Amino acid sequence: MDDTTVRAAGCVLWRRSPRDGGLEICLVHRPRYGDWSHPKGKLKRGEDALAGALREVAEETGQRAEPGAELPTLRYPVAGRPKEVRYWAAEAAGGRFVPGDEVDRVLWLSPDAARERLTQPRDRDLVDALTRSLEHP
Template sequence: MTGESAAVLAAGVVLWRTAPAGVEIALIHRPRYDDWSLPKGKLKRGEQFADAAVRETREETGLGCDLGAVLPATRYLVDGRPKEVRYWAARAHAGDFVANTEVDAMVWLPPTAAHHRLTHDRDRPLITALLLTLA
């Protein structure tokens, strides 16, 4: 496979926490794309998917996390190249969000609100998959 057609590999999480009314899910806003999405990013050379998921979560949200169940991967094209993103359920822990050039906002929302706020349809089934793992 040539470098041009090789899939872009990325990892991400559905970041969650408990709240008085139940579970809340973190969504991030990326000004470059003007979208609401889940924390994710490309693997660095030689990096494992799980390590990338934890690193990207810290970089984009400022929060540490504990990876839980594996969630479905998403596959789609970006500028004609295939992209594969592997996801985990991830319980949030210590840290604080600080806006930066890559991510300018983060919100915690109940699952239904998070489902509606997500920009990309491909991300919505991940909310359902998370809830099934927590049931």
């Protein structure tokens, strides 16, 4: 990875449904891009990737998160520069969402509904990676 690579991190945030105990995944809506994605963001200079991922979850969803397995890293170009986003599975551990300029809505969805709602196809593979990590810890 060279100096032009944009480094970011995030989580596939999950919980057990308060209604039926089924798996739910948190997606965030970013009005700037009009998209639905997993909580993620750029790392601060010198910031550890996992610490940055948990910080982004807290900032974007209001949730504290308990990190689990590392999930696949996504790599793709953005504005002509390479971007690398490291992801972890993370269980929601409480908190309260407050809408803001960066994220104005969150949804808790079943894995199938989350796959459908995600804007970027590359993010759908992370849902599958999360479900596999929870089945085989």
